[in-house]
Amino acid sequence: MPRPGHERFPVLSSDGNLGRSRRSPGRFSVRRRTGGRRGTRRKWSGGCRHTFGISDELINPVFVGSGLLAGESAVVARDFRHPDAAWLADDYFHDPSMDAWLERLESLVARRRAGRLPPKPPLARRGGQARDVFERKMVLGRKDRSLAGVAAMAVGWPIRLAIRS
Known part of the structure; x- marks a missing residue:
């Protein structure tokens, strides 16, 4: 019997945009960040293949620590999982009521306008x-x-x- 979150169900196979998919298989397998984030946002279980490595060029380092990275054998075995809860909270999937960026931005703008925020040093340039x-x-x-x-x-x-x- 599969572990919870590792069920064997139909997988969405598409070469199109996962975000525009009208089908809802509840499972996904991707190589890159965009599709993985869309599947995760829809609360589908899935896997993010690391077959080609983990690099900025593949835009997949965001999945390190998520519990979603898997090889081809996991895809073939339909070993899909849900991401780690702590990773979800840290990686922009938390409840919007927990957002603090707007208050932080307002505070920085107020400090800058009041002259209490030091100016950024200029970029080091040559030439x-x-x-x-x-x-x-x-x-x-x-x-x-x-x-x-x-x-x-x-x-x-x-x-x-x-x-x-």
Whole structure:
């Protein structure tokens, strides 16, 4: 007999958007965050495959600690589960009445307006004025007719290509 939350029932098979699915199998198996979050929000049991690894490129690190990560064998065995309750509470699936972000935001805005919130330090940048001219030329394109813009583009574009290669 399967453990509670690991039942064997039909699984939604679709190459479309899980959020737009009108069918409700109550089970899901996904590779990426978006489908997993939609299935979880619908309170379906499921599994998030880690067959291809866990990485930012696959946008699946959010499921670490959820209890939903599983391999292909779990999908074949239809070993689906519900996520860990603590993970749900920490990962935006908590009751909206528990949200504190709006009060926090209002507090920060009030502190900033009252001058009690120190300004953020500027981002560390390299390139100084030459970079500013280059970025201005990038934004304005042909409308920047300055000699400095032409020079910045002639020097800056090859440097940018070299850095990004």
